[in-house]
Amino acid sequence: MDQERAWIEQALQGDRKAFGYLVRAYERPVYNLTYRMLGDSAEAEDAAQETFVRAYTKLATYQPGRKFVNWLLSIASHHCIDRLRRRGRAPQMSLDGPSPPEWITSNAPQPDQVVSKKEEREQVRQILDTLPPDYRAAVVLRYWYDLSYREIAATMDTTESAIKSRLHRARRMMAENLQAG
Amino acid sequence: MDVVERCEREQQVTEMMSLALDGLLDEVGRQRLQQHLDTCPACRAEWQAMQAVSTLFERSALVGPPLGFAVRVERRLESKQKKRRRTFGGVAVLTSSLSLAGVTVAAVCLVVLGIVAWQWLGDLQSVQVGMEAASQVASGMGLVGKGASLFLGDLLLRYGAPLLFALGAGVAVLVGLWTWLFVRRPKSPQNGYVG
Numbered sequence: 001m002d003q004e005r006a007w008i009e010q011a012l013q014g015d016r017k018a019f020g021y022l023v024r025a026y027e028r029p030v031y032n033l034t035y036r037m038l039g040d041s042a043e044a045e046d047a048a049q050e051t052f053v054r055a056y057t058k059l060a061t062y063q064p065g066r067k068f069v070n071w072l073l074s075i076a077s078h079h080c081i082d083r084l085r086r087r088g089r090a091p092q093m094s095l096d097g098p099s100p101p102e103w104i105t106s107n108a109p110q111p112d113q114v115v116s117k118k119e120e121r122e123q124v125r126q127i128l129d130t131l132p133p134d135y136r137a138a139v140v141l142r143y144w145y146d147l148s149y150r151e152i153a154a155t156m157d158t159t160e161s162a163i164k165s166r167l168h169r170a171r172r173m174m175a176e177n178l179q180a181g
Numbered sequence: 182m183d184v185v186e187r188c189e190r191e192q193q194v195t196e197m198m199s200l201a202l203d204g205l206l207d208e209v210g211r212q213r214l215q216q217h218l219d220t221c222p223a224c225r226a227e228w229q230a231m232q233a234v235s236t237l238f239e240r241s242a243l244v245g246p247p248l249g250f251a252v253r254v255e256r257r258l259e260s261k262q263k264k265r266r267r268t269f270g271g272v273a274v275l276t277s278s279l280s281l282a283g284v285t286v287a288a289v290c291l292v293v294l295g296i297v298a299w300q301w302l303g304d305l306q307s308v309q310v311g312m313e314a315a316s317q318v319a320s321g322m323g324l325v326g327k328g329a330s331l332f333l334g335d336l337l338l339r340y341g342a343p344l345l346f347a348l349g350a351g352v353a354v355l356v357g358l359w360t361w362l363f364v365r366r367p368k369s370p371q372n373g374y375v376g
Contacts, residue, residue, distance in 0.1 A: 045250065120240075
């Protein structure tokens with residue numbers, strides 16, 4: 001933690017080598033978030049890079065009382081939500097509801113069965129793809145980062161009750177998709 | 182049970198399911214949920230589906246970026262900073278040129294104002310000495326200088342208000358540009374990094 005603070009201080013003075021240490025320390029959580037949100041490795045890398053560039057240029061606004069990784073995740077999640085909204089890939093709510101993931105409707109192995117990491121990743125992507133951007137971000141932050149409702153709310157600049165509601169609705173949507181299959 | 186009541190009940194039950202998955206449902210809530218699930222096949226199926234998705238997510242590990250990610254971030258940062266420096270340089274040149282032009286125009290206007298003031302106040306004893314000195318300076322400007330001063334003096338007399346407005350606007354723009362340059366001045370980069 002002290003080392004992290006020292007790197008942040010040095011980066012604030014324009015030392016990009018120190019910022020490089022921060023990049024290497026947090027590239028995995030940031031990339032995972034962008035990948036889970038966007039579902040495409042090339043786009044995820046671009047979004048993760050952009051997250052660090054924005055972090056570097058906005059480093060002066062970082063408040064030391066906050067976890068640095070959560071601050072990075074906040075930048076990444078907002079950026080991904082903007083991207084998803086721009087590309088209009090967010091699922092449109094319809095009476096029929098979003099189409100269920102392929103693994104649910106096909107004869108492919110079910111989640112409780114052994115599947116390769118790649119297949120598992122694809123299953124996760126298909127499920128997350130059915131959620132609107134805001135819901136997706138809340139689900140990813142809850143499951144992959146084990147953040148509390150309060151931390152997710154702070155990361156997404158909203159209230160705890162909004163997060164509770166998003167998680168509840170997201171889980172219901174995912175369960176309904178699963179049952180529809 | 183009417184439709185509205187049933188929906189409200191379902192809403193409450195799925196909220197409890199969500200809280201239970203996050204480990205935030207207390208003992209009383211868990212018992213109420215279990216009692217409901219024992220008697221409601223629809224909610225039980227939904228609960229099992231939620232658990233299946235939850236289990237899949239929980240066992241899915243963090244995905245890391247491809248090798249060399251940090252180096253690519255460094256390159257991108259460098260590229261952005263170069264672009265920013267170019268933009269900054271362009272604005273700096275523009276601002277300097279405009280400032281120089283503004284100072285030149287202001288100097289010429291001051292000379293013209295001096296000449297006009299001399300013409301108006303030339304017969305007053307108190308400024309006679311100063312006017313004579315100004316007259317000598319003006320005469321030193323030659324024909325072109327006199328012509329220009331007469332032209333500018335006439336211009337100022339005819340269009341004084343719009344010119345003052347333009348002058349004020351110009352000063353405001355220059356102050357804005359200098360402020361932008363000061364605020365956005367790039368920090369000198371120290372060390373690059375190799376990921």
